[in-house]
C-alpha cells in the first residue's frame with residue numbers, strides 16, 4: 001500500500017551528511033530502511049541548495065506544480081489539488097493522501113511541493129526507488145540540473161536506491 005507520506009519541517013536542523021554515519025544509525029536513531037535514508041538525503045540536498053523559499057500561497061504552489069508537471073513530461077487530465085490544512089504545530093510540512101496534497105501554510109516551499117507531487121504521481125510507491133526517480137525528474141524540471149544532481153548525490157551518499165528510468169524528461 002502507499003504510505004501516508006510526509007516531509008518533515010526539516011531544513012533547519014544539522015546536516016546529517018556531515019556526521020560520518022555508521023550504517024544503520026544517525027543521531028542515535030535506528031534506521032530501518034529506504035524511507036529513512038530517503039528522508040535524510042532529501043533534507044540534506046535541500047539544505048545544500050539553500051533555496052530559501054518563503055511560504056508559498058495556494059496560487060503559487062499550484063502554478064509551480066503545473067509548470068513542473070508540464071516540463072517534466074507528466075501531462076494528463078488530472079491536476080493536483082492543494083489544501084493548506086496541516087496544523088500549525090504539526091512536524092510535517094506536507095503530505096499526500098493519494099488525491100490531494102496537504103501543506104503547512106508556514107512550511108510550504110517548492111521542495112515540499114516537489115516531494116508531494118512525486119507521491120501524487122506515484123501514490124502506491126512509498127519512498128521506493130521509482131518514487132525517488134520521479135522526484136529527481138521533478139527537481140530537474142522545477143529547480144534545474146544542478147539541483148537534480150545534488151539530490152542524486154545525496155541519495156547516493158545515503159545509500160538510497162533510485163530508479164532513474166522514472167526521471168527521464
Ligand SMILES: [Zn+2]
Nearest residue numbers: 005006007119
Ligand atoms: Zn514522502
